[in-house]
Amino acid sequence: MIPIAAVYRRTSKGGLSVTFAADLVRRLGAERLFVTSPIDPADDRSASVSDALVRQRELIVEDVRRITGLASVLFVPTPISGIVVDHGQTAEYEDVDTLYPRLESTLCERGCGPILIPFGDSLEAVSAAERSFELARRLALPVVLYHTTWVDPDRESSKPEEHMCAEAVVVNDRLAKLAGEYGLQVKSVIETAEDVVEGIVRCGMRESARLIVMSRSSKTTVGCYVDQALRQSPISLLAIAALDRRRA
Numbered sequence: 001m002i003p004i005a006a007v008y009r010r011t012s013k014g015g016l017s018v019t020f021a022a023d024l025v026r027r028l029g030a031e032r033l034f035v036t037s038p039i040d041p042a043d044d045r046s047a048s049v050s051d052a053l054v055r056q057r058e059l060i061v062e063d064v065r066r067i068t069g070l071a072s073v074l075f076v077p078t079p080i081s082g083i084v085v086d087h088g089q090t091a092e093y094e095d096v097d098t099l100y101p102r103l104e105s106t107l108c109e110r111g112c113g114p115i116l117i118p119f120g121d122s123l124e125a126v127s128a129a130e131r132s133f134e135l136a137r138r139l140a141l142p143v144v145l146y147h148t149t150w151v152d153p154d155r156e157s158s159k160p161e162e163h164m165c166a167e168a169v170v171v172n173d174r175l176a177k178l179a180g181e182y183g184l185q186v187k188s189v190i191e192t193a194e195d196v197v198e199g200i201v202r203c204g205m206r207e208s209a210r211l212i213v214m215s216r217s218s219k220t221t222v223g224c225y226v227d228q229a230l231r232q233s234p235i236s237l238l239a240i241a242a243l244d245r246r247r248a
Contacts, residue, residue: 002135003082005034008060013087015067016105020236021085022068023106024099028138032072034080035064083135083238094216097131099238100230107139107236113208114142116235118200118225119175121167128215128240129175133182135238141210142185145175146203148193161190197228204235215240 006021008014018035025033037060057075064073085099104110115136119125136143152163164172172188179186189207193199204212212235214226226239 001030002028002138003034003080004028004030005036005076005080005082005084006064007079007084007086008035008037008064009087011087013103016101016103017085017087018064018067019105020099020101020107022070024083024085025070027107032074033064033068033070034074034076034082035060036076036079036084095241097238097240099211099236101236102234104236107210110210111208112141113210114144115139116144116146116200116204116207116209116212117175118146118196118212118214119168119171120147121165121171122217123171123174124217124243125171125215126174126178127243128213129178131240132213132238133179133184135213136184137182142187143179144203144207144209145172145179145186145188146200147172147188147190148196148199149190151192160192163192164190197225197232200225200229201233201235204233209235211236211238213238213240216242 004021004024006018008018018033022033024030061073061075065071079096081096083097083099085101087101115132117129117132119129133143147164147168149160149164149168155163157163172190176186176188189203191199191203193202200212200214203209212229212233214229214237216226216239217224226237229237230239
């Protein structure tokens with residue numbers, strides 16, 4: 001089972017995080033929705049603050065139950081090692097998988113479509129894709145593998161796939177085979193986009209993707225493709241934590 005947590009925020013958009021997370025809980029058949037708060041003062045041990053903290057958590061759980069209609073809601077001081085749903089524009093939790101719903105209140109609010117999984121030339125994508133494929137299998141959604149490649153001036157072909165580097169070809173083949181093992185409907189889209197992130201977003205819109213899943217690199221942090229996509233994409237995005245930074 002994939003645990004789902006929502007970050008509760010008292011903002012105009014804060015309710016979207018918990019409603020989106022509740023929709024995932026129902027679709028995945030999870031036992032409960034976990035909820036956490038970014039303003040939880042867990043480090044203060046004084047008795048008066050401790051009592052207030054307990055009451056604050058109770059009120060958060062009551063609010064989430066009211067908003068979502070879910071009976072089973074559990075407060076956790078820190079995000080769980082599952083999928084954390086948050087409306088923040090930048091990653092606050094780089095050691096867990098974080099889903100940013102954008103303006104969507106449910107996964108299939110605009111109809112059910114595929115999960116878009118961009119990949120590059122690193123085999124790191126295979127490990128991240130396993131988590132994506134398990135999610136797609138449980139949600140009964142097809143997947144689209146996406147890769148944009150630079151034009152190789154030494155190749156005369158107009159077919160983008162023939163301009164892929166050897167490493168990217170290996171990754172594409174591995175991902176397509178793995179998707180088949182998960183029993184998923186899968187197709188690959190290879191193109192030569194002038195901008196990688198713009199290409200991802202445009203492909204997601206063409207394919208009516210319900211979710212874009214991108215893996216964070218263990219090498220790049222600030223300015224990475226994930227953060228760029230978060231700023232540009234109107235489609236909900238799941239950022240997979242880098243393998244060497246994952247919470248144990």
